[in-house]
Amino acid sequence: LDAFTGSHRYVLDYLSDEVLERQPDRMRAFLLHNSILDRMTGPLCDTVTGNDDGQNMLEQLEHANLFVVPLDEQRRWYRFHHLFAEVLRTRLHRVEAGRVPDLHSRAADWYERQGLIDDAIRHASAAGDPTRAARLAEQHLNETLQRGETALLGRWIALLPDHAMRSHPGLWLAQGMQDLHAGHLDAVEQCLEYADRAFGRERSQQALQLPTDGG
Secondary structure (H helix, E strand, O other), rough: OOOOOOOHHHHHHHHHHHHHHHOOHHHHHHHHHHHOOOOOOHHHHHHOOOOHHHHHHHHHHHOOOOOOEEEOOOOOOOOEHHHHHHHHHHHHHHHHHHHHHHHHHHHHHHHHHHHHHHHHHHHHHHHHHHHHHHHHHHHHHHHHHOOOHHHHHHHHHHHHHHHOOOOHHHHHHHHHHHHHHHHOHHHHHHHHHHHHHHHHHHHHHHHHHHOOOOO
């Protein structure tokens, strides 16, 4: 299969008709729902599917040579072969498109609990929840900058629409610093303006939350 690409229609048809369709309903649902993941481990699959047999299902797939690749010697992490993943994701969006945001949101929950923030932000964005993605990015802004991971931070910001950053002045300042290093001075000025507006909104919200003399 490594010699083929997604342009080989007959390979994709084979994977869909002769592999996916021959699976029991429970296994087929497991495959489809976990196809949103770039890598899989039992507890993560359990969170995504709402079941408790993720590790067993992954081991069954490996034993049956069903296009999963182990990523470590302990057989804890797996990924789908890229062509099979393409088939699964295409089928998922065709038959259960309405579930896709919830599946991504569940994955974001698991990754956030594990402290794997990059994955959590990517899945929150894929779930159509840029507000959550922006919150996570700003919460981990300082530690990311301290580690010098500016490229990672830039990737997070690139996922966020402007409206999701309105209440997060730190993200605008971080974007401004990156633009400054890149020599994009006009963009720096705009980022500083947006950051100032965001700080203003933050102060206004804090003022509204202060108790008055009358309680």
